[in-house]
Amino acid sequence: MLKGKQSWLFESQPSIISTGVSGGPFEANGNLANDFDILHEDLWMGQDSYEKAHRVLIEEAAQTAIQKGNLQKDQFQFFIAGDLINQITPTSFAARTLQLPYMGLFGACSTSMEGLALASFLINYQGANYILTGAASHNAAAEKQFRYPTEYGGQKPPTAQWTVTGAGVAVLAKNSGNAADPVTTSATIGKVIDMGITDPFNMGGAMAPAAADTITAHFNDLGRNADYYDLIVTGDLGRIGHETAMELLGKSNINLTEEKFKDCGMLIYKSDQPVQAGASGAGCSASVVYGHLLNEMKKGTYKKILVVATGALLSPLSFQQGESIPCIAHAVSIEMP
Structure with a gap:
């Protein structure tokens, strides 16, 4: 609905x-x-x-x-x-x-x-x-x-x-009725947000506004706030984008703690692995959510999470032609029944 x-x-x-x-x-x-x-x-x-x-x-x-x-x-x-x-x-x-x-x-x-x-x-x-x-x-x-x-x-x-x-x-x-199976309860489809960033080596900064926009829309549409969730996790903003998203959300009076607001791109690798600002890629949120986070939900660490996967909709051709980077974020809420 x-x-x-x-x-x-x-x-x-x-x-x-x-x-x-x-x-x-x-x-x-x-x-x-x-x-x-x-x-x-x-x-x-x-x-x-x-x-x-x-x-x-x-x-x-x-x-x-x-x-x-x-x-x-x-x-x-x-x-x-x-x-x-x-x-x-x-x-x-x-x-x-x-x-x-x-x-x-x-x-x-x-x-x-x-x-x-x-x-x-x-x-x-x-x-x-x-x-x-x-x-x-x-x-x-x-x-x-x-x-x-x-x-x-x-x-x-x-x-x-x-x-x-x-x-x-x-x-x-279809709903299995099994209390051990996480369920999807809602989704928010994001809009394309383009803040004019052209640097393909700063994907996190480019995608952060899209993440903040989708999270804000999710709360507004469903009448929820951050307290509803045990964890809100973005797809792959990395360290730069994560900090930017937190700042943008704060300007909309959505104040999240580091414990509540995390990023798949900051979770998957160890601190001593040479990944610059963190991880990215379509497999980033997919592997972290369908592996680590769902395992943590089944252990009881989290009961309700909001996954906000972010994407930079550029191509090599659009970059070569000097276009800026249009970005998007889609959110799905996953809960233990």
Whole structure:
């Protein structure tokens, strides 16, 4: 049901009954390694290109989620997912392997919650019984497309972020009635916000206004405030964007503490890993949410969280033509029933 101007309330509360999370070698040395189902020793993953390795990540995460849910592929109505690479080809090629009805998404790093919001909407209105949804990214593939190939060894400024090599996929279903299964209760679809930033090495700063705008809209539409949630987590603003978002929210009288307001891009890696301002990538929020945060919810650490996945909607061509960076954020509330 529509609430306010840009939010949905999911009255049937679809259940996240299982997840699959895969990652690379850098993530295996990170802060949340124990929350991954599969971790690879190298970026190639037995393939002859990084893009093919990217596809493997998605296939593994999807197959793991299906297996953990004790389901068969023919029980699913849709696969809703995306990534960062040209024409989301890694996800589309994974969909070729999965052989499920497929809706490909490009919301950049906001794709994980865009997919979860749409999947929840479909199930809430009886458009499906089971949906696979997720997002993925691969560090070397993204570097090659958006910046410089890793072999080039280009230097980066402190505002830059490290693209996660990871995939997170969830199985969303009609309310299972199982108290151990988190449920989606609402979503807020963001607007494109562009503050004129043109620096592709400052994604966090570019995306922060979109995150603040969506959080504000979510509270206004649903008549909630920060006290409703145990945790509000952004997708991958990193240290620079996180600080900026906190400041912007404060100007709207939404004052959040560091304990209440966190960022997936600041959680996934250890403090001594050389990631500049933190992590990024479509696989960042997907792997942190579908791995670490849902595990913490099942342990009882959190009962209600708001996930605000942020995305920078640029392309190499738009950057080369001097365009600024349009950004977006989508929010989904996840609760323990």
